[in-house]
Amino acid sequence: MQPCELTASDAAALIRDRELSVEELTRSCLARIASRDAVVKAWLFLDPDLAIKRARELDKRAAADWPMGALHGLGFGVKDVIDTADMPTTHNSPIYEGSQPGRDAACVGIVRASGALILGKTDTVEFAAGGRKALSTNPFNPQHTPGGSSSGSGAAVGDFQVPLGFGTQTGGSHIRPASFNNIYGLKPSWSLVSREGARMSSATLDTVGWYGRCVADLRLVAECFRLPGLGGPKRSVKGLRIGVCRSPVWHYIEPAGVAALEAAAQRLEGAGAIVEELVLPPAFDGMAAARDLIAAYEGAGAFLPEYLSSPHIIPPDIRARVEARAGFDAGKLRAAYTLADQCRATFDALFGPKLDAVLTPASPGDAPEGLHTTGDAIFNGIWTLLQVPCLGIPCIRSARGLPVGIQLVGPRFADAALIEIAEACAPVIDAEPDWARKTLFA
Template structure:
């Protein structure tokens, strides 16, 4: 018999709805799991055990009297510590923010709570989401390796069975990077699909927030709860929210999928490429039309990404850098200082380049009749702790390698998911990235569901049961 913490959100929801499992039993199991393994993984900044148990008791009473709110009712969630939670410290994993306790919840937290989800804690981020390592946290598949970032705590918590769902944010890949290296599912929705109100910003032009989960079905259920217009976030778009879960069984026989001949497969580890191409072959075998395409303006992504987020992050944190710079970690402080040297003219040119890239991808999809682009989420698996660059001729810094294949999704604002598609010889996970048209999350999700590996382990820190 599986322990409750091992269940996916969808599996747990079915048992809760049938009253075969109570929210109290699920929360107790998850909290016991955190107590048992988080001293090795360090996914959580704060564990909100008392809050979770109180919420579980309320959920059990509500469900018992017939007030079932839906598939997130009684399901546990880890919330990235960049996201404000009323009465619970929100530190952004920074000493400079260690005393900050919000008085209100972020929009995404309110929507999750409205759907009945239960927060079990705040998960570590790379400080202010400004990195891909999440230094405090370790990868549950092998604790000598990083969990990615910046949502590394969320990815590691999911992989290790310490929550069913998790909140991630994504400015240069920070949902998809940790999802790929931790072997979980992550979806960066279309820019404007989910409200960012109440979340510390890294880059207003590039920030996204979205679901991380153990399965595609779980991610779809979570997106259903959090998607939609929010007048307090001017970037959100008033577009109808479809039924994401209903789309999952649609198959891929009517889809045309583009496979890049350039950029995404440049400098990719052979084992990563093999696993990704095998996943694409599975989609073709399920009836999808696959055609090769050329990614537009390949030299523009990294300069535009860095110019925008460096400048915007430094503007957002300028006062903090002046007043509490000594409390900011060296790597992040250095990037904030560099951002102050980005010229206004270069920043404006980067924004113009973003528009050209958006136009280029729109034309790419239209000219080739594409529904999706399929590519590696990352060119490499999880780096070792302390590793600065990946081997090669020349070598590539870890941050550049990870951001390089993620940045197109942020610059274009297109929906992009990472779904597990295999492991390398060392047992480290590999992710397939699926990128869709604007607001075509249902298409991204049903392709991800079609290629998702059945029976894939839901955790990475043995023993699971």
């Protein structure tokens, strides 16, 4: 096994025990990128010399017995809508070509302070909102999308180019790429992780999350963010109460999405979980439309600066969003925000003695063909508007040989409990955790 194939948690243990150097891990990741970047195209900025320099510095600190952070030496890919002090943040937009803010976003500062090595900036849909798509391709078939808008981060972690990566989610931009790239992803509860220094299009929806290759990787990063409640007793699948939620948008599901949800439910039930259908109350039928309205309205204000300063190069779909703001109906907006508030309280109240977690699709199916699309966020938007934690887990391969994942969902601010539940459930749901490595390195 090459070092780049290691999970972040396994690599961290080897580095801590002096069985693997940071430079060895970094060189392995860079070699993987060099061999695959022409196809996968995950990166917008990468400086191999700088990465090696940083790796050697981290190895010197370890050799001098300096305290090592939990992420010491682990490579991190940063979605290029998140600021980095020493690398450009372009938002995949010609408006910001070469722009370097000179300051780390809060999330980058936290992982850097925990010892992470920021390997580079990953490709993204323009502003993580519209306009240009990323050039990134799906590691399992370059004719298919890796999802988006966190396209490059999902592809880079899925292709073993970097062990960890940051994404963001406004609709389904983080969890859907996890499904398409056969990786694990955590979208925390809204506001639990600071969004300072990350480009925002919706104050109500935008959330910073991270990718890894197992739940232990997600936990490792969560501990650095001091997510409350971590470190509780380990959970067992047996006796867990799992609600299978097809959600009000079930009519958008595809055969591969059905197969993944059914496989996950059957595997959990076979392992002793109490699996029952969860039908959301009728009020939730309006949540998908409410999310779209809120995202459009808040995005119109968020992109007004670019609309005014760069009208000749702002993407047409974002320009149209800004111009549509004058026509928004105030009554409909108030109703959308009110519905979201009511449904959040209703959803949180479902959990307790009769429900531990919700099992629901992470995407309609497998990754669509073509790079003109990043797939449909329809099975993510409701949960994003509910502002609840979502954790993506790989599940099956589709008839086309592409990964399809599912997601576990919990109530707001129960992120630690959801991680504990996922650690118990993932070995059951992700029945073939090594198949991706065998496929990609064959």
